[in-house]
Amino acid sequence: MTTMPKTVGRSPYARPLQYLALLAYMCFLAFPLLFLLTTAFKTPRELQSPDAGLLPQQLNLDNFTAAIDKANLYTAAGNSLLVAVTTTLIVTAVALPAAYALVRFRTRMRAVATGWILLSQVFPFILIIIPLFLLLKDIGLVNTLLGLVLVYAVWSLPFSLWMLQGYVAAIPVELEEASAVDGAGRLKTLWKVVLPLLAPGLVATSLFTFINSWNEFFFALVLIQDPDMQTLPLALARFVGAEGQVQLGQLAAAALLACIPSLVFFLLIQKRLTAGLLSGAVKG
Amino acid sequence: MTAALEAAAPRRKRRRGTDGRDAWLLVLPALLPVMLFSVYPLVYGVLLGFTDAEAGLNAETHFNGLDNYVELAGNGLFWESFRIGLVWAFSVTILQFLASLGLALLLNLDLRLRWLARTLALIPWAMPPVIIAIMWQLMLNPGYGPVNRMLDAVGLPSDVNWLGEASIALPVVIIVGVWAGMPQTTVTLLAGLQSVPAELNEAAAIDGASTWRRFWHVTLPALRPIVIAITTLDLIWNFNSFALVFVLTAGGPGGTTMLPSLFAYNEAFRYGNFGYAAAMGNVMVILIGAFLLFYLRGQMRRRLQ
Numbered sequence: 352m353t354t355m356p357k358t359v360g361r362s363p364y365a366r367p368l369q370y371l372a373l374l375a376y377m378c379f380l381a382f383p384l385l386f387l388l389t390t391a392f393k394t395p396r397e398l399q400s401p402d403a404g405l406l407p408q409q410l411n412l413d414n415f416t417a418a419i420d421k422a423n424l425y426t427a428a429g430n431s432l433l434v435a436v437t438t439t440l441i442v443t444a445v446a447l448p449a450a451y452a453l454v455r456f457r458t459r460m461r462a463v464a465t466g467w468i469l470l471s472q473v474f475p476f477i478l479i480i481i482p483l484f485l486l487l488k489d490i491g492l493v494n495t496l497l498g499l500v501l502v503y504a505v506w507s508l509p510f511s512l513w514m515l516q517g518y519v520a521a522i523p524v525e526l527e528e529a530s531a532v533d534g535a536g537r538l539k540t541l542w543k544v545v546l547p548l549l550a551p552g553l554v555a556t557s558l559f560t561f562i563n564s565w566n567e568f569f570f571a572l573v574l575i576q577d578p579d580m581q582t583l584p585l586a587l588a589r590f591v592g593a594e595g596q597v598q599l600g601q602l603a604a605a606a607l608l609a610c611i612p613s614l615v616f617f618l619l620i621q622k623r624l625t626a627g628l629l630s631g632a633v634k635g
Numbered sequence: 636m637t638a639a640l641e642a643a644a645p646r647r648k649r650r651r652g653t654d655g656r657d658a659w660l661l662v663l664p665a666l667l668p669v670m671l672f673s674v675y676p677l678v679y680g681v682l683l684g685f686t687d688a689e690a691g692l693n694a695e696t697h698f699n700g701l702d703n704y705v706e707l708a709g710n711g712l713f714w715e716s717f718r719i720g721l722v723w724a725f726s727v728t729i730l731q732f733l734a735s736l737g738l739a740l741l742l743n744l745d746l747r748l749r750w751l752a753r754t755l756a757l758i759p760w761a762m763p764p765v766i767i768a769i770m771w772q773l774m775l776n777p778g779y780g781p782v783n784r785m786l787d788a789v790g791l792p793s794d795v796n797w798l799g800e801a802s803i804a805l806p807v808v809i810i811v812g813v814w815a816g817m818p819q820t821t822v823t824l825l826a827g828l829q830s831v832p833a834e835l836n837e838a839a840a841i842d843g844a845s846t847w848r849r850f851w852h853v854t855l856p857a858l859r860p861i862v863i864a865i866t867t868l869d870l871i872w873n874f875n876s877f878a879l880v881f882v883l884t885a886g887g888p889g890g891t892t893m894l895p896s897l898f899a900y901n902e903a904f905r906y907g908n909f910g911y912a913a914a915m916g917n918v919m920v921i922l923i924g925a926f927l928l929f930y931l932r933g934q935m936r937r938r939l940q
Contacts, residue, residue: 369744386770505673
């Protein structure tokens with residue numbers, strides 16, 4: 352039985368074809384980013400010349416300095432960072448107890464929460480953004496980062512809850528019960544037993560929230576008009592309109608700088624990401 | 636069922652009274668902002684669809700019943716945009732599913748460089764939609780973009796204005812949409828593939844089933860719940876997507892890529908017709924909701940048989 356003929360019916364071309372297909376996928380997925388990377392280092396003259404190769408002749412950083420200057424990237428990056436960090440802290444602080452309660456106390460709340468999580472995915476943003484715009488205008492929060500944080504926090508909650516529920520459900524109740532039998536109070540159990548086990552999931556969920564806020568465009572487009580308050584995606588979108596079509600190298604440099612945080616985070620959490628989504632989908 | 640549960644766990648029964656209060660206390664911090672900034676706007680938004688609300692300080696708002704919908708029914712531009720939205724959402728979802736399934740199957744094999752491919756497969760996910768749009772604008776640039784240069788190198792017509800030509804803009808935008816959304820679908824399908832018990836495939840192999848037959852009769856049926864979940868989500872996300880196309884083409888050329896979300900955005904924030912735009916949102920929700928109900932019920936029935 353152990354020498355099962357696994358390769359029965361498999362043609363000798365299967366392996367090479369599989370590698371070829373994998374290579375094609377890798378080119379399709381990676382080439383655009385590679386191209387963005389090389390474009391960012393090219394001089395305007397190189398960009399115009401029809402027979403320049405893919406790689407730049409030298410590492411020329413002019414595009415980066417010019418882009419940072421013109422697109423006001425420092426201010427925008429600062430705003431984006433502030434909004435994303437604050438949103439992440441709020442969402443994590445609010446979602447953690449809620450997720451725990453929803454999983455451990457099986458009340459009717461859980462059905463309602465799941466329903467709301469799904470509903471919030473279906474509704475087109477146009478239905479939400481008009482009332483939000485009016486509401487934030489009434490309380491004077493249009494054109495402020497605080498208004499943006501509130502909106503992001505609320506609209507990141509469903510997904511965070513969804514992911515965190517999966518992680519909480521993966522912790523065996525018996526561990527908590529054992530700790531309770533040993534005489535630990537509820538808070539102590541949460542702090543000493545649940546939180547350490549939850550830490551990896553918590554990190555993945557918060558990074559996810561951070562990236563979502565960092566990348567968000569639509570709400571920011573409607574809620575922020577003041578150039579000093581704009582976030583990075585907004586600044587870039589306006590830069591495209593203003594002079595991006597002429598200054599290709601600068602546009603590429605600006606775009607590249609803006610996605611560095613998300614690229615780094617995704618590389619860091621890629622393993623957790625797959626695991627977290629899986630447990631969220633199966634046990635949530 | 637509750638009785639059985641309580642009988643089985645008498646220890647928990649004792650705590651039930653305080654548990655309910657604890658649960659509310661833990662959920663309350665989440666509940667308050669959600670009510671104020673998500674449930675309230677949603678209800679408000681749905682209601683706005685039945686008013687003549689306009690942007691501006693002095694505009695008075697009145698309920699006008701179904702007037703918006705009567706007007707909308709005769710608005711050819713909106714229905715054209717709705718049609719474009721459906722073409723976009725279905726094409727992207729289906730192509731994305733097929734491409735991601737292929738990639739997930741490859742990544743599930745024991746191939747060399749798999750780790751690299753897995754990392755690369757996540758790249759589009761790590762990029763903001765605005766940047767993906769900018770990047771593809773550069774890629775597809777008629778004069779400088781590498782797509783035209785590659786075509787030139789193999790002797791094909793190389794002066795194509797990919798995003799500026801009304802006849803091809805939508806298919807091109809769809810391909811960018813597929814690129815942007817592949818990671819989520821691939822990761823989900825890969826996770827699903829890894830949860831298919833290997834014994835099933837081995838048993839089928841012993842019975843002499845070919846690779847293709849094993850895939851069709853063993854792997855795919857086991858994957859079905861995940862396939863339904865991810866295609867449903869993809870469809871909703873794609874139908875509601877905004878940033879990518881907004882930056883890529885802004886709905887042009889000549890409105891050929893005007894997704895309904897862009898159309899409604901223009902109506903609300905360029906022309907200031909809040910009530911009318913909200914009515915568009917309501918129509919979108921109802922039609923998409925009806926379709927989802929239909930699709931999911933059909934799938935449920937198939938599963939029960």
